[in-house]
Amino acid sequence: MSDSVLGAHALALIQTSAYLRDLPSGLDSYPACVAKASVYRAFLAATDLSKVRDKLPPAARELVDRPLVHSSWVSEVRSTVLYLAARDLVFTSDEAFIDHFRGVNRQLISSPAYRVLFGLVGPRLLLQTLPRRFAALHRGVTVSGEAAGNSGELLIEHPAYLIPRLIGRCYLTGLEVAVEAAGGKAPKAQLVNFRPDRSLLTVAWSDG
Numbered sequence: 001m002s003d004s005v006l007g008a009h010a011l012a013l014i015q016t017s018a019y020l021r022d023l024p025s026g027l028d029s030y031p032a033c034v035a036k037a038s039v040y041r042a043f044l045a046a047t048d049l050s051k052v053r054d055k056l057p058p059a060a061r062e063l064v065d066r067p068l069v070h071s072s073w074v075s076e077v078r079s080t081v082l083y084l085a086a087r088d089l090v091f092t093s094d095e096a097f098i099d100h101f102r103g104v105n106r107q108l109i110s111s112p113a114y115r116v117l118f119g120l121v122g123p124r125l126l127l128q129t130l131p132r133r134f135a136a137l138h139r140g141v142t143v144s145g146e147a148a149g150n151s152g153e154l155l156i157e158h159p160a161y162l163i164p165r166l167i168g169r170c171y172l173t174g175l176e177v178a179v180e181a182a183g184g185k186a187p188k189a190q191l192v193n194f195r196p197d198r199s200l201l202t203v204a205w206s207d208g
Contacts, residue, residue, distance in 0.1 A: 006057050015166065016057060016084040022161040022196075023077065027059055030159050033076040033140030037068035040079040042108040043086075047100070052089040060085045076140065076162055083167060094166055102173035109174075109181050123184035123205055127152040150184075151204040160196040168199045175203050 005020065005027055006013050023029040040063060049056065049064055056064065060082040068074055091097040108114055121129070127145035134143045141158040154175060156163070163171075172189040179187040184205030193200035
């Protein structure tokens with residue numbers, strides 16, 4: 001991986017480097033796959049990157065130094081590079097990073113704009129209508145969901161290697177937080193199948 005992509009601190013960016021190596025065109029892969037900038041902006045608001053700013057890959061540093069407006073779209077690859085670089089440089093373990101992302105997802109989904117998307121519908125209807133709700137935040141990544149009783153599953157499909165396993169595990173926290181916001185009690189999500197181009201997640205909850 002070129003130092004021009006990772007910057008002068010490439011050796012510290014282990015997961016970031018592995019992610020970019022897997023992609024067909026590195027940082028320029030899958031330009032049609034984008035996410036609402038509000039997602040990565042929530043991550044920036046909750047994450048202190050000041051001490052590692054100079055160690056970030058140039059593409060990630062640009063997102064930090066010149067944040068996109070919340071309503072715009074950002075490359076999924078570039079935002080993922082930012083997340084993985086933060087994992088490499090700030091967090092001591094994958095588990096610490098995932099736990100942090102749970103807080104990011106909770107703040108995001110509890111905000112007024114996202115409460116409209118995820119609240120007041122009940123967990124079963126949430127999963128059944130998640131494709132439409134997810135499409136408001138992502139393009140180029142599709143989801144399908146179904147629910148029966150107090151459990152359900154979610155299939156996430158995308159171009160190969162766009163979403164690495166660590167970020168797939170962060171999706172679990174987003175699913176749990178969304179189900180909780182929709183009224184499910186003590187939701188527990190699992191990543192039961194992970195492939196380069198898809199992830200199958202399950203979730204179960206109680207009514208009270």
